[in-house]
Amino acid sequence: MSSHFVEVQGLAKRYPAPGRGEPLTVFEDANFGIDKGEFVCIIGHSGCGKSTILNILAGLDEASDGVVVMNGREVAGPSLERGVVFQNYSLLPWRSTLRNITFAVQARWPRWSREEVNAHSLRFLELVGLKGVEQRKPSQLSGGMRQRVSIARAFATQPQLLLMDEPFGALDALTRGMIQEELIRIWEETHQTVFMITHDVDEAILLADRILLMTNGPQARVAESVQVAIPRPRQRTDIIHHPDYYRIRNHLVDFLVNRSKELSGSAAGAEAQVGRYPRIVDPTREPESAVADQETCRQAAM
Amino acid sequence: MIHSLKFRAAIVSVVLLALFLGIWEGLNAPPGDTEPLTEYEKLMGGASQEARVPQPSAVFSLALEELGNPFYDAGPNDKGIGIQLGYSLYRVLTGFFMAALVALPVGFLVGMSPLMQKALNPFIQVLKPISPLAWMPLALFIIKDSEASAIFVIFICSIWPMLINTAFGVSNVRQDWVNVARTHELGHLKTAFQVILPAAAPTILTGMRISIGIAWLVIVAAEMLVGGTGIGYYVWNEWNNLDLTSVIFSILMIGIVGMLLDAALASVNRLVEYQE
Numbered sequence: 349m350s351s352h353f354v355e356v357q358g359l360a361k362r363y364p365a366p367g368r369g370e371p372l373t374v375f376e377d378a379n380f381g382i383d384k385g386e387f388v389c390i391i392g393h394s395g396c397g398k399s400t401i402l403n404i405l406a407g408l409d410e411a412s413d414g415v416v417v418m419n420g421r422e423v424a425g426p427s428l429e430r431g432v433v434f435q436n437y438s439l440l441p442w443r444s445t446l447r448n449i450t451f452a453v454q455a456r457w458p459r460w461s462r463e464e465v466n467a468h469s470l471r472f473l474e475l476v477g478l479k480g481v482e483q484r485k486p487s488q489l490s491g492g493m494r495q496r497v498s499i500a501r502a503f504a505t506q507p508q509l510l511l512m513d514e515p516f517g518a519l520d521a522l523t524r525g526m527i528q529e530e531l532i533r534i535w536e537e538t539h540q541t542v543f544m545i546t547h548d549v550d551e552a553i554l555l556a557d558r559i560l561l562m563t564n565g566p567q568a569r570v571a572e573s574v575q576v577a578i579p580r581p582r583q584r585t586d587i588i589h590h591p592d593y594y595r596i597r598n599h600l601v602d603f604l605v606n607r608s609k610e611l612s613g614s615a616a617g618a619e620a621q622v623g624r625y626p627r628i629v630d631p632t633r634e635p636e637s638a639v640a641d642q643e644t645c646r647q648a649a650m
Numbered sequence: 651m652i653h654s655l656k657f658r659a660a661i662v663s664v665v666l667l668a669l670f671l672g673i674w675e676g677l678n679a680p681p682g683d684t685e686p687l688t689e690y691e692k693l694m695g696g697a698s699q700e701a702r703v704p705q706p707s708a709v710f711s712l713a714l715e716e717l718g719n720p721f722y723d724a725g726p727n728d729k730g731i732g733i734q735l736g737y738s739l740y741r742v743l744t745g746f747f748m749a750a751l752v753a754l755p756v757g758f759l760v761g762m763s764p765l766m767q768k769a770l771n772p773f774i775q776v777l778k779p780i781s782p783l784a785w786m787p788l789a790l791f792i793i794k795d796s797e798a799s800a801i802f803v804i805f806i807c808s809i810w811p812m813l814i815n816t817a818f819g820v821s822n823v824r825q826d827w828v829n830v831a832r833t834h835e836l837g838h839l840k841t842a843f844q845v846i847l848p849a850a851a852p853t854i855l856t857g858m859r860i861s862i863g864i865a866w867l868v869i870v871a872a873e874m875l876v877g878g879t880g881i882g883y884y885v886w887n888e889w890n891n892l893d894l895t896s897v898i899f900s901i902l903m904i905g906i907v908g909m910l911l912d913a914a915l916a917s918v919n920r921l922v923e924y925q926e
Contacts, residue, residue, distance in 0.1 A: 408829055426832040438826040442848045442924035451844070455834035487925035505834070 815857025
């Protein structure tokens, strides 16, 4: 029925209020799809339920309403078909770097021989540029290296959908930039389907094919789906010179600063949606008016 | 000249020891004989009627003698120190490992299941503060064997720290690591052995270390009660013999063996420790 590889329908999360009050709705009526090979980022302010959506996609959390369908089957519980890269890396500290990867590879292909598992794991460690530190414990690695291990672990299991929960949130800007480039390179090779949470507008534009924007919680919604029509391969240093870059960026920032608040709450949020689906926006094809006005105002102010 | 902290600490230790032994030796020196003993005095066993704590030099020479031949067996009341310590160690280790067999699985269960934690907690809270020796009469009555009763007492005192630490370690394994197990579709058993056990191992080992310390404390008292063999019985027997030199020597040996037991578990602990 659905044409998307992953189909999120009417997803909501509510927490029972203490006492007898109305339950607290974190987000509701979230509808979106992810196509095979697509890189989708989701942005929203803290408390809008992004992480909860990701955990529901992973099968680690349960929705109060709605379903997630992947490949025609409803998501119920965690699965190796959906790899997760956690924000705090979540490596097992008593295992060496290599053993952290083989842990996942063994779980994925229980019948593989030890040699096959090791070779496969080493290949993915190499892919993230971590050759030579196989025997080190995670505590002996820098934050950036740990997140690389975590990414290698997720890619090594070759899941159908890769979920990343603010994977670069805890890294310094330089390391973050390097790993973003590595992620782009790996993604170009594998065309892995990715769903990623980020707070960083530039990161989202650099990586994503499409960016989902959420209004503020409680009662948050997925209000817009912004196309990033900047051709690939993209590079961190070049992309900012692309003529469409700032139009997209301004649109995103405008949403986060102004409209995410205006649209917050049930009724206004629903208005932003077209039917049940978020409005599809391509800032590069929109009439210049709104964005351009703001831009001129900003320039005038300077 | 700046020496390492370790070196300076060693010097202070040696000075303190020498001071302590010197005072001990000096305070308990027998009075010098001013004149030869009379026939009567010889018959009565010496001039001084005042009992004294044996001097360290006496303890030292006894230690040399005992440790030179630790495993002799000259009847029920005269066995080498090695044999007595061996009996005690055998009881402690048997009771300790039996306790581990019970405490680790039950601790896992309590740590994993909030229901079992709530259900078993009242029992644990009541049983834990009971002095292990209080079980002795009941154990003797039911088991009808003093040897097994001593082991039971060790079992019952070793179980609590291990059980409580295992439950605590297991229930406090970081949710992130459990989530890693879940997203990799690990079964219950694999999750327990590949994620929860290694994550909780340092806490569990700490519990085991506390347990073996307590077990070694308790075995001395238990053997004083049940008698027959063991270092506790040895201490009490030498007291009855009024051989204080042997009492002091065995006190020292109890301390050394206890230290070695703790060091053994500490080195196992280092094997399973990890840095986050």
